[in-house]
Every structure is written in structure tokens, then in C-alpha cells.
Amino acid sequence: MSTIHDVARLAGVSIGTVSRVLSGNPATSPESRERVREAALQLGYTPNARAQSLRLARTGVIGLSISDVRNPFFADAAHGAEQEALAAGRVTMLANADEDSAIEARYLRAFRAQRVDGVLMSPQGGSAEGARSLVEAGIPVVLLNRTLDGVDAPVVTFDVRQGIEQAIMHLRDRGHRRIGLIAGPVSVSTGRARVSAFESIRDELGLDPAPELVQLADGRRGGGADAAERLLDLSPAPTAVLSSNALMSSGAFEAIRGRGAAVELVSFDDQDWMRLVDPPLSVIEQDAAHMGAVAMRLLLELIDGGSPRSVTLPTRLIPRG
Amino acid sequence: MSTIHDVARLAGVSIGTVSRVLSGNPATSPESRERVREAALQLGYTPNARAQSLRLARTGVIGLSISDVRNPFFADAAHGAEQEALAAGRVTMLANADEDSAIEARYLRAFRAQRVDGVLMSPQGGSAEGARSLVEAGIPVVLLNRTLDGVDAPVVTFDVRQGIEQAIMHLRDRGHRRIGLIAGPVSVSTGRARVSAFESIRDELGLDPAPELVQLADGRRGGGADAAERLLDLSPAPTAVLSSNALMSSGAFEAIRGRGAAVELVSFDDQDWMRLVDPPLSVIEQDAAHMGAVAMRLLLELIDGGSPRSVTLPTRLIPRG
DNA sequence: GGCGCACGTGGAAACGTTTCCGAGCGGGGA
DNA sequence: TCCCCGCTCGGAAACGTTTCCACGTGCGCC
The missing domain is CATH 1.10.260.40 (lambda repressor-like DNA-binding domains)
Structure with a gap:
């Protein structure tokens, strides 16, 4: 060379x-x-960009750590963020934490060692240590979709309460009184927030408050299927179920169909297949690509010396079937 | 710092x-x-990893350029490759070319400027220039899933002919004689290879050779739907259709169902939803994660001074419905 | 016809590492 | 007692850039 x-x-x-x-x-x-x-x-x-960045302060590279590339929600978010960075003349370095905080920590260390200009991350559950050490090292950080206790960084999230409310009211209007929730892991903030929003709205609307209607799962396909099985085993079983992410919905859908149960399933995140199955799934749409783009813009502002600010995005109910 | x-x-x-x-x-x-x-x-x-790599020859970073993060096939491939690199103590930098050779070129330039240790890429159609210039600059390159004319780099592909053969024989055994093909863009090698394999096997088996049964599409959802519409407009319409990737299958499925047509759809790439819809889709499974892992291993060997070698992976037919 | 100024250029320092080279120091063997 | 060797360490060069500083040249102006 x-x-x-x-x-x-x-x-x-x-x-x-x-x-x-x-x-x-x-x-x-x-x-x-x-x-x-x-x-x-x-x-x-x-x-040689490495020699350049040694002399200059900037590297022109932005670290992007996401929970799982194979989850379309995060893939869309990454794509939105990347487009925004590209438009601003930056290049992103995508790390796939694979829902594993050890892998995440490893990538965050690499980001730090590479002296990236900033980091956009959807944090794992487990430990906030990685994100915290970045912030303390003075690297601009914006959190995506999930908040992190004790970490002083702006966040872009969806309005969880609004989404859950839209879904529950939709189901109530269709006559459901006993509604189950397949919740994501409580180790991440969205998991916890959805459970508490669900419980509070359910109670406000005077629906069945049985605690066993809330089933925790790991956020994966199999976990969604297992949680659905547990809900179906209840007597009486819920007549409607709200599932916290698309992967779990897919597992839950299969479990429900396997039992031949008459349960209405509503899912977070819209995906193509949800329109294709019979019956189609009503969904709480969260525009992941938009979230990624907004977060990236916030991060770029932060890098350019702007002040940190957080954003909450709206969700939209798409009723089907 | x-x-x-x-x-x-x-x-x-x-x-x-x-x-x-x-x-x-x-x-x-x-x-x-x-x-x-x-x-x-x-x-x-x-x-400071940048200072280190200035002094040392290596950077410990591997560039990974894939066609589209939002396509599960490539997301899986990226994941497989990444895991393999992680196990070898390397960090990957993922670039999303978004099926756009201008974006791809930009990322490849960045990889080159960053002096990554090697590049694993699923090339775009359009121009082979980016990949060629990497190879000429002496950067180890391995191609993923698609070959590139005039570029001297090892490739990991699936056995296209085998996959098509499995699918067509399956359909023939179920009595179909008039089979349509929704082909990917001919600008990429897999698109071309599938068309020619389809035509040759169809002819060997004595099935209907009408040229209008092969419809080209852009590889996206909408393109798949349009191609399906064109096939259904034929008279007589085909009784079975083979679709070259999962995105197009989803569009085609919706188009076929929208028409209420009785057409059997077989798709490349297995995805969860294909099992959930009614009727479920038979698929030609291609283990993308495995492909990614194999390719990364090849690249690591190449980086460590090994000799370049290409690999062809088998496909597997999963009959359903 | 000198003086200063603008312009273009070369040289050198600096960025943060790794590694080679040489030096100091102590101990053990002849 | 002296020499040599091994261990540990500090200093400095090198990696490939950018940018500051100073210098030379040619021109216009008084």
C-alpha cells in the first residue's frame, strides 16, 4: 500500500x-x-485513515451497537440510523450484541479503543457498565429504544403507554375482558415498562386483573411459544393476548394455532408476515427506521457540541382481522 | 482520554x-x-487502537459488507460470520450496502482507508470495481453468496443447480407441468445462475418450456408481487411458482392469495412465517449463518497467509403443504 | 531601484503506540 | 577480585498523517 x-x-x-x-x-x-x-x-x-485520525481528533466513524441484527425491528433501526449517518458524511461501524452483554461489552471496548466519534446503542439487559464507562470516558452516547438506570445519556424511545393503551382499548372494544400479556425480559427497560403500563391500563379499564395473565418470556421465538402455552393452560384462558415483540408473536401464533384456540393476538412491531397469516394480526406499529434516524441525528448534534436531548416517538395501532 | x-x-x-x-x-x-x-x-x-495499528501492521478489524441487513438471509449470514470472527478474537465492522453499489463503494473505500485486515462481502450488481480495487490493493477478500466476473477472490456459494433441481422435481412429482419462476435481478450472479439452472432442469424433465414462465424481478417485495401478477395473467397460468428469495415470496404469496388463485409456491430461503401461513410454503433451505461462518473462516485463513479456496454449500428441500 | 508583501513550498513537530538498542546493576564463576 | 551474563529498564526511532513555521521567490508600489 x-x-x-x-x-x-x-x-x-x-x-x-x-x-x-x-x-x-x-x-x-x-x-x-x-x-x-x-x-x-x-x-x-x-x-491511511488511522494515521489521519491520530493526528486529527476525529475519526469519522460512529459505533452502532444493536441488540440483534436478526430481529427485524433492530435491523430496521440500524438501517435508519446508518442512512442518516451516511447523509452526514459519516460511516457507521455496526456491532451485533446478540442480546448478550458480554459480547456487547467486547464491542464497546473495541469502539472505545478505536476512538469512534460517538456511539449509538440499544443496550442489553444485565449490566449498564459498558455504556457507563463510555459516557465517563467522554464519548458521546445516545441510547436506542431502551433506557439504562444510572447512565446519563439521551434516549429515543417509543411511547410505551400509548401503544399498550391503543392495543388494550382496541381489544376491549371488541369485547375482550380477559387479556393476556406476553412480556419481554424484565432485564431491559422496555420489558419492565410494558408490564407496568399493561397493568395500570388494564386496571383503569376495569379488565380482569389476574396476575397470571402476565407471562414473562425471554424475547425469543421459543419463549413466546412457551408463554402462550402457559396462558392457554389457564382456566379460563384469556380470549386475547398482547405480545411484546415480533419474534415472540411468531412463536405465540404457532402455539395458539397448534391448539386450535380462539384467541385474538395483537403484536408489537409490524411485519409483513403478520398481514399474510390467517387471521392477520393487529399490530402496534413502531417505526424502527425512523427511531434509528432520529437517534442518529441526536448523536450527530451531540458530537458537534450540541446539548443532549431525548425524544419519545408515537406508536400507531393498525387493526386487522 | x-x-x-x-x-x-x-x-x-x-x-x-x-x-x-x-x-x-x-x-x-x-x-x-x-x-x-x-x-x-x-x-x-x-x-488507542489506531495508534497501535499504525505501528503494527494489523488492525484486528474485519470489514463485512452485506447486501441488505433487512433481508433475513443476509442478516443471518452476517451473524454467522461475526460469531466466527469473534471466536477468533477479531472484531467485525458491518457495512450495509443496501443493494446499492454507490453505497457499497463508499463503504469499501472506508474499509480500505481504515486498513482493515480483510473484507468479507456479498457484492452488489452493477460494478465489480470496488471489489477489484480491494483485491488489487492486496487486501484479502472473500465473496459471499455471489460471484463477480473478473475478480480473483474465493467465493462461498450455495449449489444453485441442486436447489433448483430439488424444487422442480418436487413440483413435478406433485403433478405440476407448467412451473413459473420469479427470478432475482440478473445483475447479480445468483440471479443469472438460477435462471439458467431453472431452464436447463425444466427442459431435462420435459416440462413446459414457455419463456414467459420466467419473470425477472428486482429482488424486493413489490417486485415479487408484480412478477406473480404477470405469471397469473398468463393463460394458462402456471400451476406452481418458484420464487428466488424470501422477500419476493412474501409479495408473491400476497398476490396469489389476493387473486384466490390455486398456485403452489415454493421459495428459496426458509423463514418462520413460511410455516405459519396457510398453506405453508415448501422451501429450499440455505443455511445462511453457516455460509457466513464458513466464509469468515476462509477469510481468516487467507489473512494468516493461507491459500485462497472456494466452497460450495448444499441446499435442502423442506417440503410442506 | 529597494522594500515589503503575498504566495507557494519544504521541513519538522506532533499524534500514541511498539520495539529495538544500549545501559545499569547485581550475582555467580574463575 | 574481576569479568561476564542476565535481567530490567529508559530512550529513541518508526508507523503515516496534518499543520505550523520559516524561507525563498516574484511582483507592485513608493
């Missing part, structure tokens, strides 16, 4: 001049510009 | 000693080790 010295030698100028030409510094003669451009092209020269 | 100089000052030793202690060089006294460790901990010191 050729360096700036090679270019300088070939162009017959000093490395300072090469640097000036290539970085668009006006203090260069047309002849130098021509010769340097020519030489750089001929050698296929690409400046 | 503290540097090695800060640690050295606090520990009362030279930076050379700090470096030796922290990199596990045995030429250090127990007292130095103790003092340095203590100081590093106290300062929350993280070595």
Missing part, C-alpha cells in the same frame, strides 16, 4: 504539499495540484 | 515499560507490573 511519501516522491514535491492538495487546502499552485492528483491516481493512493 | 504517557507518569516508569506490561512482555519486574496495572486501572486507560 502506497503512502503519502510515495506520492510525494512521484510528484516531485514534499509530503506537505501532497497533503495540502489532497485535503483541498487552497495554498497550492495549479501545477502542484495537477502533479499530485496524477501521482495519487497512478499509485491508487488511499490516505 | 488518557494516554500511555499518563499511565507511565502515574506509575513512575517509562512508556516502554507500560507498553511491555500491558502487552504481556515478560521482560518486566513484578513491581512494575503491579504499579502499571494499578495506574492503568485508576486512569481507565484504553490503548
Whole structure:
């Protein structure tokens, strides 16, 4: 790989001049510009970004740590964030924490070692240590979708209460009185928030308050199926079930259909298949890509010295079936 | 952010000693080790990976460019590759090309500027320029799922012919004689390969060779729906349709159901929803995560000075409905 | 016709590491 | 007692950039 010295030698100028030409510094003669451009092209020269960022303070790279690339919700969020960064001339480095805080910690250490300009992350449950140490090291951080106790960083979340309320009122209007909840892991803030919003709205509306109607699951497909089985085992079983994410909904749907049970399922997050199955699922739509884009914009502001601010996004009920 | 100089000052030793202690060089006294460790901990010191990689040749970072994070096939592949890299002590930097060769080019330039140790990529159609320039710059490259004309890099692909053959024979055994194909874009090698494999196997088995039974699409959901509509408009319409990827299958499924048509749909790539819809879809399963892992192993070998080799993976038909 | 000024350039420092080289110091063997 | 060796360490060079500083050149102006 050729360096700036090679270019300088070939162009017959000093490395300072090469640097000036290539970085668009006006203090260069047309002849130098021509010769340097020519030489750089001929050698296929690409400046070493690591050396650049050593000299400059910035790296132009933004770390993006998400919970699970295979979860479409997070994949969409990552995509939205990435597009926004790209538009601002930055490059993102995506890390997949795989819902595992040990892997997350590893990537966050790498981000820190790489001296990324900022980090956008949807934190894992387990430990807030990784995020906290980033914040303490002075690296701009914005949290995605989940909050973290004791970490002083802006967050972009959806209005959980609004979403749950929309869903429960929809089900109540359709005559349901006994509604089950398949909740995500309480180790993440969204999991906890959804449980408490569910309980409080259910009680406000005077629906069946039996505690066994709230079943905790791990957020994965299998966990959703198991939780659905447990709900169906109750007597009487709930006539409607609200599921906290798309993966669990898929498991729950299969369990319910396997039993031939007549239970109405409502899911968080809209996905194509929810329209394709019979009956189609009503959903609480959360625009993940938008969330990612908003969060990235916040992070870019923060990096450019702006003040931290958090945003709560609305959800939208899409009634079906 | 503290540097090695800060640690050295606090520990009362030279930076050379700090470096030796922290990199596990045995030429250090127990007292130095103790003092340095203590100081590093106290300062929350993280070595600057960019400075390290400037001095060393390696960066420990592997670039991973995939076509579309939102496509579960590629998300799985990325996940498999990432796990493999993680196990080998490397960190991956994921770039989402979004099926756009301009974005891809941008990320590949960034990879090159960052001097990543190697690049694993599922190339876009359009231009092979990006991949070629990496190879010419001497950066180890392995291609994922798609080949690229004129680029001398190992590839990991699935056995297209085998997959198509399994699907067509399955359909023939179920009595179908007029089978449609929704093909991916011919700008990518898999798109082209599937069309020619389809045509040759169809002819070998003596099935209806009408050229209008092969419909090209863009690989996206909407394109799949449109192609399905065109197939259904034929008279006679095909009684079975093979779709080249999961996104297009979802569009095609909806179109077929919307028409109330009695057409058997078989899809490449297995996804959860294909089991949930009615009727469930038979699929040609391609283990994307495994592909990613295999490709990463090949890349790691290449980085460590091994010789390049390509791998073709088998597909598996899962008959349903 | 000198003086100063703008402009272009080369040289060198600095960014934060790793590693080589040489030096100091102590101990053991002749 | 002296020498040599091994252990530990500090100093400095090098990696590839950017940018500051100073210097030379040519021009316009008094």
C-alpha cells in the first residue's frame, strides 16, 4: 500500500504539499495540484485513515451497537440510523450484541479503543457498565429504544403507554375482558415498562386483573411459544393476548394455532408476515427506521457540541382481522 | 482520554515499560507490573487502537459488507460470520450496502482507508470495481453468496443447480407441468445462475418450456408481487411458482392469495412465517449463518497467509403443504 | 531601484503506540 | 577480585498523517 511519501516522491514535491492538495487546502499552485492528483491516481493512493485520525481528533466513524441484527425491528433501526449517518458524511461501524452483554461489552471496548466519534446503542439487559464507562470516558452516547438506570445519556424511545393503551382499548372494544400479556425480559427497560403500563391500563379499564395473565418470556421465538402455552393452560384462558415483540408473536401464533384456540393476538412491531397469516394480526406499529434516524441525528448534534436531548416517538395501532 | 504517557507518569516508569506490561512482555519486574496495572486501572486507560495499528501492521478489524441487513438471509449470514470472527478474537465492522453499489463503494473505500485486515462481502450488481480495487490493493477478500466476473477472490456459494433441481422435481412429482419462476435481478450472479439452472432442469424433465414462465424481478417485495401478477395473467397460468428469495415470496404469496388463485409456491430461503401461513410454503433451505461462518473462516485463513479456496454449500428441500 | 508583501513550498513537530538498542546493576564463576 | 551474563529498564526511532513555521521567490508600489 502506497503512502503519502510515495506520492510525494512521484510528484516531485514534499509530503506537505501532497497533503495540502489532497485535503483541498487552497495554498497550492495549479501545477502542484495537477502533479499530485496524477501521482495519487497512478499509485491508487488511499490516505491511511488511522494515521489521519491520530493526528486529527476525529475519526469519522460512529459505533452502532444493536441488540440483534436478526430481529427485524433492530435491523430496521440500524438501517435508519446508518442512512442518516451516511447523509452526514459519516460511516457507521455496526456491532451485533446478540442480546448478550458480554459480547456487547467486547464491542464497546473495541469502539472505545478505536476512538469512534460517538456511539449509538440499544443496550442489553444485565449490566449498564459498558455504556457507563463510555459516557465517563467522554464519548458521546445516545441510547436506542431502551433506557439504562444510572447512565446519563439521551434516549429515543417509543411511547410505551400509548401503544399498550391503543392495543388494550382496541381489544376491549371488541369485547375482550380477559387479556393476556406476553412480556419481554424484565432485564431491559422496555420489558419492565410494558408490564407496568399493561397493568395500570388494564386496571383503569376495569379488565380482569389476574396476575397470571402476565407471562414473562425471554424475547425469543421459543419463549413466546412457551408463554402462550402457559396462558392457554389457564382456566379460563384469556380470549386475547398482547405480545411484546415480533419474534415472540411468531412463536405465540404457532402455539395458539397448534391448539386450535380462539384467541385474538395483537403484536408489537409490524411485519409483513403478520398481514399474510390467517387471521392477520393487529399490530402496534413502531417505526424502527425512523427511531434509528432520529437517534442518529441526536448523536450527530451531540458530537458537534450540541446539548443532549431525548425524544419519545408515537406508536400507531393498525387493526386487522 | 488518557494516554500511555499518563499511565507511565502515574506509575513512575517509562512508556516502554507500560507498553511491555500491558502487552504481556515478560521482560518486566513484578513491581512494575503491579504499579502499571494499578495506574492503568485508576486512569481507565484504553490503548488507542489506531495508534497501535499504525505501528503494527494489523488492525484486528474485519470489514463485512452485506447486501441488505433487512433481508433475513443476509442478516443471518452476517451473524454467522461475526460469531466466527469473534471466536477468533477479531472484531467485525458491518457495512450495509443496501443493494446499492454507490453505497457499497463508499463503504469499501472506508474499509480500505481504515486498513482493515480483510473484507468479507456479498457484492452488489452493477460494478465489480470496488471489489477489484480491494483485491488489487492486496487486501484479502472473500465473496459471499455471489460471484463477480473478473475478480480473483474465493467465493462461498450455495449449489444453485441442486436447489433448483430439488424444487422442480418436487413440483413435478406433485403433478405440476407448467412451473413459473420469479427470478432475482440478473445483475447479480445468483440471479443469472438460477435462471439458467431453472431452464436447463425444466427442459431435462420435459416440462413446459414457455419463456414467459420466467419473470425477472428486482429482488424486493413489490417486485415479487408484480412478477406473480404477470405469471397469473398468463393463460394458462402456471400451476406452481418458484420464487428466488424470501422477500419476493412474501409479495408473491400476497398476490396469489389476493387473486384466490390455486398456485403452489415454493421459495428459496426458509423463514418462520413460511410455516405459519396457510398453506405453508415448501422451501429450499440455505443455511445462511453457516455460509457466513464458513466464509469468515476462509477469510481468516487467507489473512494468516493461507491459500485462497472456494466452497460450495448444499441446499435442502423442506417440503410442506 | 529597494522594500515589503503575498504566495507557494519544504521541513519538522506532533499524534500514541511498539520495539529495538544500549545501559545499569547485581550475582555467580574463575 | 574481576569479568561476564542476565535481567530490567529508559530512550529513541518508526508507523503515516496534518499543520505550523520559516524561507525563498516574484511582483507592485513608493
